[in-house]
């Protein structure tokens with residue numbers, strides 16, 4: 001039984017993803033070109049952002065540094081279990097640096113709205129958010145307005161629980177190279 005047979009529908013193919021990631025990287029390369037000394041720090045939110053971050057930084061035409069934070073809030077289900085908790089801290093010093101926070105998906109906005117003040121407290125001069133998917137229909141916090149930086153989104157996502165390209169259900173399916181929706185029997 002193949003992995004693809006677990007998927008009910010594909011929302012974005014690998015090719016569509018690559019094209020969009022290239023556009024985001026080009027935009028970031030332009031936006032941070034002249035006004036950014038020292039170079040920006042790209043901070044990925046583990047684990048979900050790992051593939052997006054890897055593809056994005058390889059297309060950014062600027063020297064950047066890379067770090068990760070980890071935030072737990074989802075458990076193994078499809079609904080957030082409330083307040084996010086930072087369980088892995090930054091290694092790099094972001095004081096007086098521009099931070100680009102890289103997320104797989106912004107849903108309610110709780111995760112990003114917890115991380116922006118955390119990065120500001122560490123002295124970041126601005127925090128921009130670059131999320132691969134954006135689900136504005138479920139937003140509780142208007143994260144676009146926080147952080148003194150820009151808000152980049154790959155695609156607007158309909159209100160489905162999606163998997164692939166880094167995103168999991170119960171820690172599985174992150175390795176799918178596309179974004180899809182699971183067949184109902186696998187959401188168990």
Ligand code: 5GP
Nearest residue numbers: 048106107108109110111160161162167168
């Ligand atoms: P938020 O804090 O904005 O509600 O959501 C934060 C995290 O929930 C995301 O970074 C992601 O890890 C997870 N999440 C939200 N929506 C989805 C989804 O549709 N699929 C998956 N796999 N994870 C999601």
Ligand code: MG
Nearest residue numbers: 045048104105
């Ligand atoms: Mg995430």
Ligand code: MG
Nearest residue numbers: 048074167168
């Ligand atoms: Mg998850």
